Amino acid sequence: xxQTFLRYGIIFLLLCILSIILITAAAGSTGAALPPAxxxxxxxxxxxxxxxxxxxxxQKKNTTFLRRLTDDLAQRDTRxxxxxxxxxxSDAANVNASLRFPGTGELESRLxxxxxxxxxxxxxxxxxxxxxxxxxxxxxxxSENTKKGFDISDNLSGSAKAAFEISEKVQxxxxxxxxxxxxxxxxxxxxxxxxxxxxxxxxxxxxISAKINLLSINASIVSARAGQHGKTFEVVAREIRRLADQxxxxxxxxxxxxxxxxxxxxxxxxxxxSAAAETSDEKAALISVVGTLRGIxxxxxxxxxxxxxxxxxxxxxxxxxxxxKDYLSGLRRRTDTLESFHADMEREIGEMHDTxxxxxxxxxxxxxxxxxxxxxx
Amino acid sequence: xxxxxxxxxxxxxxxxxxxxxxxxxxVKFKGDIDMEDPGLVLDPFFTTLHAKLLEHxxxxxxxxxxxxxxxxxxxxxxxxxxxxxLTELTEAERYSIRIQYNRDITWQVTSLxxxxxxxxxxxxVE
Numbered sequence: 285x286x287q288t289f290l291r292y293g294i295i296f297l298l299l300c301i302l303s304i305i306l307i308t309a310a311a312g313s314t315g316a317a318l319p320p321a322x323x324x325x326x327x328x329x330x331x332x333x334x335x336x337x338x339x340x341x342x343q344k345k346n347t348t349f350l351r352r353l354t355d356d357l358a359q360r361d362t363r364x365x366x367x368x369x370x371x372x373x374s375d376a377a378n379v380n381a382s383l384r385f386p387g388t389g390e391l392e393s394r395l396x397x398x399x400x401x402x403x404x405x406x407x408x409x410x411x412x413x414x415x416x417x418x419x420x421x422x423x424x425x426x427s428e429n430t431k432k433g434f435d436i437s438d439n440l441s442g443s444a445k446a447a448f449e450i451s452e453k454v455q456x457x458x459x460x461x462x463x464x465x466x467x468x469x470x471x472x473x474x475x476x477x478x479x480x481x482x483x484x485x486x487x488x489x490x491x492i493s494a495k496i497n498l499l500s501i502n503a504s505i506v507s508a509r510a511g512q513h514g515k516t517f518e519v520v521a522r523e524i525r526r527l528a529d530q531x532x533x534x535x536x537x538x539x540x541x542x543x544x545x546x547x548x549x550x551x552x553x554x555x556x557x558s559a560a561a562e563t564s565d566e567k568a569a570l571i572s573v574v575g576t577l578r579g580i581x582x583x584x585x586x587x588x589x590x591x592x593x594x595x596x597x598x599x600x601x602x603x604x605x606x607x608x609k610d611y612l613s614g615l616r617r618r619t620d621t622l623e624s625f626h627a628d629m630e631r632e633i634g635e636m637h638d639t640x641x642x643x644x645x646x647x648x649x650x651x652x653x654x655x656x657x658x659x660x661x
Numbered sequence: 662x663x664x665x666x667x668x669x670x671x672x673x674x675x676x677x678x679x680x681x682x683x684x685x686x687x688v689k690f691k692g693d694i695d696m697e698d699p700g701l702v703l704d705p706f707f708t709t710l711h712a713k714l715l716e717h718x719x720x721x722x723x724x725x726x727x728x729x730x731x732x733x734x735x736x737x738x739x740x741x742x743x744x745x746x747l748t749e750l751t752e753a754e755r756y757s758i759r760i761q762y763n764r765d766i767t768w769q770v771t772s773l774x775x776x777x778x779x780x781x782x783x784x785x786v787e
Contacts, residue, residue: 436775436778439774440775446771576767579770581735590741
């Protein structure tokens, strides 16, 4: 349409220019006055009509087209209105059906899962890969063994005390034996000396006795031969008798010494006998001490076995506690992350409720309205 | 042969017999346990004994040390290890151990009662 309009317009302008040129040329060659205004009107009107007629046809054509277009637009508008109405209904339904409930439900479901996860990471509840019962059981085992260790050590203490008492008794017995042996040695030396003195005395006495006998015999013989003159020998005879008396006295001393020796020997025998008895008793005690010490050694070995087991369990418990510590550190980090996520989810759900309220869903409201914090009016 | 089907031990001067009179199981130790490492013999013996006692659900076993003249440290350690196996069992699974000793042998008087403390109430030293 625009090309046709342009073409007629150009023709119209060319005709106008041609008319002006012709009129000007005619007026110049003839020297006459300009043509009357009717001619110009004719030319311009003819040119105008010449241009306008095709334009009118185009205008009609355009008008038809516009009318069709208008009708079509009207139909489309009606249809759009109908679709808009349907769309509004559909939107509301969709909001209710697909946005409001499933969306919030999903978020609430996620929120519940998050809350469950947060609760699950609280120590002592539903911990995976670790059991506090194992820790407690191990701890209890160690406590029991520690108590056994104390009981055994008490028993060993009693045995050690008994061993000490026995060894003390042995020590006293050994001292007694040593004293007795010392006394025995002294008495033995005394006996040895006394026995030597007795031998000397006996030898002397034997000589004296022999001399006395010889003198008494000689004196008697001489005294008898001499008669009156032999009376002087009577003096000798008396001396002999005096020596005899001394001899008797010495013999009495000897007898006394012998009795003393016999007494000492008796005491010595008694002490030796006592020492022998003491030694015999302490020998049994010594054997008992050895056995007691042997038993203590075995008891200590039992204690050692228990201690070793307790030590192994304690080491295991340490590793368990260490693992628990690491695990709880990890849980703490996870808890922090989940709590942050939990807060985000709560905020997100609140925002969803607010969005639904703004969309005009009568079944939705802002978070504050739902919580009853604001007046709906 | 006893009902546990465990063979007796005759090693050096050590004798360990498992006696069964149909009512009681008795493990009798005799001689001298003075070898360098009696655990090599006693540990497998006690392991088998423990398993068999549990298998046959025996509730009490006697151990007689009255004729044992000498026991070294490794020997009593093996005995202690056997007794401590009871701690790994539940009360229902446990069997009791009666230990008989000779009061005229001083080391037995001093040492064997300590075994009573390993599993109180289950080990009885007489």
